[in-house]
Amino acid sequence: MGVPDVSHATLALLQGTVDLLILRALRQGPAHGYAVSRWVRERTDGVLSLEDAALYQALHRLDARGWIASEWGLSENNRRAKFYALTPTGRTQLRAEVSAWRRYADAVFKVLEPA
């Protein structure tokens, strides 16, 4: 699908991006993995599509790192589902990463725009 030719150099960037997307998604409130996946697809219009397996790995990793917390609960259709929520650490982290991304993107744009 959408992601062409992923080289090693961009993989690390991608991983960081996945973390950022998850944290951003959870700013809206606790959600299960499927909701996070759907949120990402909708917000990026499918441009930044990523494999769900990778998304779940990232969720578990962030959980282990303490940026998000998980808890089993009931989904909108009454099924047992694992819900994730931002922790205060995760919130701080999100702010830091967003501003870092902004600076990064600004710098890249400055280079790309004709002087």
Added chain:
Amino acid sequence: MMPSGAKRLFRFPWRSRAALRADVQEEFQFHLDMRTAELVASGLSEPDARARALHEFGDPATGADACLRVDADVERRTRAATLLEELGRDVALGLRLLGRQPAFSLIAVATLALGIGANAAIYSMFDQMLSRPLPVHAPHDLVNLGAPGPKPGSDNCNQAGTCDDVFSYPMYEDLSAVPSGFSGIAAHRAYDITLSPDGSRDSEWGMGMIVSGNYFDVLGLTPAAGRFMDSSDVASGAPVAVISHEYWRARFNEDPGVVGRAVIVNGHVLSIVGVAPRGFSGTTLGIRAVVFLPISSVTVVQPGAETLLQARRSYWLYLFARLAPGVSRDQAHVAINGPYQRILADVEAPLQVGLSDQTLSAFMGKQVALSSGARGQSRLHAALVQPLTLLFLVTAVVLLIACANIANLQLARAAGRAGEMAVRLSIGGSRWQLVRQLVIESCVLAAAGGAAGLLVAYATLAGITRLLPQDAMDTRVAFALDPSAMLFAGVLALGSGIAFGLVPAVHATKPDVLSTLKDQSGQPSGARTAARFRTALATVQIALAMTLLVAAGLFMRSLVNVSNVDLGLDPDRVVSFAVAPGLHGYSHDESRLYFERLEATLAAMPGASSASASLMRVLSGHSNGANVRVEGFEAGPDTDVNVRVHGIGASYFRTMGMTLLAGRTFTPADGPSQPKVAIVNEAFAAKFQLGPNPVGKRLARSRDAAELDIEIVGLVRDAKYADIKRDTPPVLFQPYQQTGNLFGMYFYVRSALPPEQALAAIPTVVAAIDPGVPVRDLMTVPQQLRQSVFLDRMIGILSTAFAVLATLMAALGLYGVLAYTIAQRTREIGLRMALGAAPGQVRGMILRQVAWMTIAGGTIGLAMAAALGAAAQSLLFGLGGFDPLVVSVSAVLLSLVALTAGFVPAVRASRIDPMRALRWN
């Protein structure tokens, strides 16, 4: 939003890997189902939708594994953190609770400290004396060589092993030359020597070891400085020496320039070629060698031994070897014995004359015996195995009793805390948490006990060291608590903490303790089992204490027997010492004159009533023998004509308080060129059927001498010779002037002065004749006798101390059980008294329980003591392993202690006020 850390508080503890995997799978399944439903809603068919959802998801298996790895890691870390945190809380709580009951804690810690300390002390001895391998390369590949069987000629052995273990030098060379399963065979022998660094005039006594050229090679050692000696030193007979690291430090300040300097051994100047590695002092426990000489220097340590290296019939060298790689001890045994027996048959058998056919065939059938050489060669190993094992056993029993005591105390406390436990269980504490809390409390106690136990161990070792022979202090083993003994104490502490903590903990947290909450009668249910268990514990304690009491009684009686042996001489007020002018350049005749002068000088000391000399220290385990031919006694080739010999001064019998029965004593007129004379003891006269008066009979100091050149001039009453515990052997006394070797001499002074004054005066007197001849082994004869039976003393004193300790602990345990039982039965006893029971009856009831426990425990204890006595038979002197007197005294003693321990609670029970007891809740 959930607060951070909330997950940890509410998450279910202990998740298995399977549970974690199921969670991940459920999470993935939920996702796939939701996505499929969404796609179906947007118009796809069910199979297409599922396939698309799966495609978007990627590889679920790999994803699940990755998630699982992360989750399992988290789980592990949380688990460890939780455990650690809870452990810390439990320890803190334990400390707080114990601090609240200082009396209990103090008793428990003291009891444990005694138990653990005693064990650590004995373990430390055991480890140092019996189990530690030599500090050499691959010690377990070393084997010791021995050659039991007839050794016609002369043999001579020392602490490194028995006379079964010694070889002649020519045989050593032959064995080294034949192909065998060894990568090398080494030979050694230790001697008392005097030595001094070059330029220093004060020589001191020490142990010198002559060794084969490959000795250090076979051990696989590396010199701390310089080089080791090698076979070229032996071949050239170079005057070289290797010094011990200890001596290097003490006398040369670890100067690396020591190589090439000289050390003076017995007056011979030897060039130092190297220093042995740190911690290495030879291969014999009990002999701390300070200097090593090549075997070619044997005349340095043994003047006059010029032909010793050629003598096939002189057995004196100790041999050990290193197994060649891949060769087992059994294979090496086969490999060495073929050549050995060929040498015996071809070379040695033709040299033997006058052997009976029987002895000759035994001689030819001799085999080299191999035993483990990892710990080196020492007679101490064999001598100490049994006593130390026994003491180890005894201290283990003491620790058992200590643990039983604390288990008992813990049970009593647990009963008092039944309410606390019930509440904690009812508000959701898990049983595992409570048991853990209680066991940790025990472990806290045990840790404190273990720490205090190290002090006890240290004191015990200091006490044991004082019991050991004086010369052992510097030449044998330095008793110190090393890390391995501390580790042992730690393991013991932890083990006993769990041992005495677990049962009370499991009991105290039985779920039916819950009934305690409802039932306010004050009798926790399960108390009956607990009471039974505690009674059993106290009974076992009594049994163990009885065992130790009987054992201690046996060893004490044995020690008394040893102390009361009729020596046949009077050692009180006699002091003795040794000098060896032969080591300081004196010739044979000069030595003789020196000795005669010293005898006269000593006899003239203030307070001295007589003084004399002997070639060998009496009653020290040393022994010299010779074969004799006696006038009128027919001896065949196999008849035992061996006697002990003793070269003595003219006033020896008077100085030692021995009784002359017939004839005369020696006089200064019995000089070296005068007719040879001898005095024999009663055992000698009996062995050679000399009748009541052997004076005038003649003999020779050889089995087949043509001329009987010695005349018997006196008969002396039997007196112990080498060993207090052995029967008096036949002894042939000769004037020392008329015997061959006058190298060194022991002197004895009978003095009216207090021993300390006599001891203090002697070095001055000796130095006045020649300051260059140092005094050694200066002590009173009674002191020396005590040292010669140090093992008996050590076992007797330690086992008694431990038995007393054990009995007191058992009494404490008994008291605790009774006091607790009576507290539990207050209502019942009150009721009985209200119904008319007299105080005497109540007392009787309690004391009857004591009597039953004592009888049961005592009987079991006696049975165990009988087994112990039978096993320790060889350590006992003058009594059997079952001694009625010891058993009766122990039984009476134990009963008295038990009744005393029971009396206080019994009286307290009889004073219970019925009215108050019935109201008591």
